[in-house]
Amino acid sequence: xxxxxxxxxxxxxxxxxxxxxxxxxxxxxxxxxxxxxxxxxxxxxxxxxxxxxxxxxxxxxxxxxxxxxxxxxxxxxxxxxxxxxxxxxxxxxxxxxxxxxxxxxxxxxxxxxxxxxxxxxxxxxxxxxxxxxxxxxxxxxxxxxxxxxxxxxxxxxxxxxxxxxxxxxxxxxxxxxxxxxxxxxxxxxxxxxxxxxxxxxxxxxxxxxxxxxxxxxxxxxxxxxxxxxxxxxxxxxxxxxxxxxxxxxxxxxxxxxxxxxxxxxxxxxxxxxxxxxxxxxxxxxxxxxxxxxxxxxxxxxxxxxxxxxxxxxxxxxxxxxxxxxxxxxxxxxxxxxxxxxxxxxxxxxxxxxxxxxxxxxxxxxxxxxxxxxxxxxxxxxxxxxxxxxxxxxxxxxxxxxxxxxxxxxxxxxxxxxxxxxxxxxxxxxxxxxxxxxxxxxxxxxxxxxxxxxxxxxxxxxxxxxxxxxxxxxxxxxxxxxxxxxxxxxxxxxxxxxxxxxxxxxxxxxxxxxxxxxxxxxxxxxxxxxxxxxxxxxxxxxxxxxxxxxxxxxxxxxxxxxxxxxxxxxxxxxxx
Numbered sequence: 221x222x223x224x225x226x227x228x229x230x231x232x233x234x235x236x237x238x239x240x241x242x243x244x245x246x247x248x249x250x251x252x253x254x255x256x257x258x259x260x261x262x263x264x265x266x267x268x269x270x271x272x273x274x275x276x277x278x279x280x281x282x283x284x285x286x287x288x289x290x291x292x293x294x295x296x297x298x299x300x301x302x303x304x305x306x307x308x309x310x311x312x313x314x315x316x317x318x319x320x321x322x323x324x325x326x327x328x329x330x331x332x333x334x335x336x337x338x339x340x341x342x343x344x345x346x347x348x349x350x351x352x353x354x355x356x357x358x359x360x361x362x363x364x365x366x367x368x369x370x371x372x373x374x375x376x377x378x379x380x381x382x383x384x385x386x387x388x389x390x391x392x393x394x395x396x397x398x399x400x401x402x403x404x405x406x407x408x409x410x411x412x413x414x415x416x417x418x419x420x421x422x423x424x425x426x427x428x429x430x431x432x433x434x435x436x437x438x439x440x441x442x443x444x445x446x447x448x449x450x451x452x453x454x455x456x457x458x459x460x461x462x463x464x465x466x467x468x469x470x471x472x473x474x475x476x477x478x479x480x481x482x483x484x485x486x487x488x489x490x491x492x493x494x495x496x497x498x499x500x501x502x503x504x505x506x507x508x509x510x511x512x513x514x515x516x517x518x519x520x521x522x523x524x525x526x527x528x529x530x531x532x533x534x535x536x537x538x539x540x541x542x543x544x545x546x547x548x549x550x551x552x553x554x555x556x557x558x559x560x561x562x563x564x565x566x567x568x569x570x571x572x573x574x575x576x577x578x579x580x581x582x583x584x585x586x587x588x589x590x591x592x593x594x595x596x597x598x599x600x601x602x603x604x605x606x607x608x609x610x611x612x613x614x615x616x617x618x619x620x621x622x623x624x625x626x627x628x629x630x631x632x633x634x635x636x637x638x639x640x641x642x643x644x645x646x647x648x649x650x651x652x653x654x655x656x657x658x659x660x661x662x663x664x665x666x667x668x669x670x671x672x673x674x675x676x677x678x679x680x681x682x683x684x685x686x687x688x689x690x691x692x693x694x695x696x697x698x699x700x701x702x703x704x705x706x707x708x709x710x711x712x713x714x715x716x717x718x719x720x721x722x723x724x725x726x727x728x729x730x731x732x733x734x735x736x737x738x739x740x741x742x743x744x745x746x747x748x749x750x751x752x753x754x755x756x757x758x759x760x761x762x763x764x765x766x767x768x769x770x771x772x773x774x775x776x777x778x779x780x781x782x783x784x785x786x787x788x789x790x791x792x793x794x795x
Contacts, residue, residue: 248297278308283644314634364398426453427491597621609665639668677729725757
């Protein structure tokens, strides 16, 4: 038992004991813990990062978690400041990100407010309960389906004196026993369906990355020879360079990836949830497919699509179990006819991939946003971490950057949070020092949380921001152009000259660059990449009229996927 300390010191020691490495706060939120976190000689080793706003702190913690796989920690200021983390809580909840959010002295019932946005909420009124409560929060956030946990602290708890840090024992929660090992009989049933399938597809979601199951996925894919599609949250889970990878499915997915799901006779869903952005009209989605659905959360099995075989468990163990079951299934070993049909199936998908590659138009005197992102990915390479905002640039990044590794592509998928990128990238850069971190953001998103660059500049964090500046909310503008007769409303975010983003970056202590011409593109990217002592923002002034293609119209069938504005669907539904 240590010497008597304050409640704030107990909290910091509890966080370190639970495995925290960094705590993201606001200046007001850190006023009670900052002196403890920064105290020389404390021996605790926690990094304390102050951001301008509670939302920034929350997104920084989720970016840290997404880039590292470890639980992120944020602390919000009292009162109204506590409500600033509601958006990051929603974001973490929708995207299954392990997060422990601390609020102190809230003048509203934060636990009640956050109940629908978290896995669990807890209140602490006595400092002696801090070690066990914090350890429990980390346990809940990271076990089973990851997600956010809120711990609300009475401000008097942090100020209290005369208490001692007592290391907590093992966490034992009888009501929380996530099933991580899949049922063997269900694995055998899944193997039987695979043996009979002529047109299987592996539909990979973010749960595979969360479970650190990418090596097992590659083994399983190569064993079955099945095509692989990776959702927006799973980009990087399977190498883009692998011949079995057909890209991202969904509303703005690759034609071949959408076809793989739509025309399959068996979908093996691994850590994916059949989101409506992937399925389009659910009544017409994959009409001939049987479904094997694996997920750590039993509530997801059969929620959006009828399932033939459900596999509840950790994705790593599920996929390893499927590999073993397929290897020991006699039907798979003797299904020569099925293998011949699978060869034809792969040929069809390769034909669609070759017929509809990612593309864009170039116009003299303008800079195509797709080309900016494509060149950025090629020059910077696959070893970097790319963090996107939400909108057109997010879709272009998923289409035009070749991703080879998990945790190299971070974005807000479920909630679609504008303003996610810059603070999340700050957290990613702190979690993975020495790894290049590039933000790909839109001007609309950047205006919401670009203030986080101030923290990065003060700390010498050399993240890079590629600002895709079309002076509008591009995705909204695209929908208004396509479905509202070009009647544009509330989409302008300024002009190519105002705000002057490069000058704004310089005012924050960053390097500000600007690029408007294609012949300056590569040199500008390389110049930004060479800066290693502070952040860089590059204002890429791009064509406002560019749209994201392919596209499945909102609410339509995936069979109606189109590759350009005035073109017919990529295939006939009877194909």
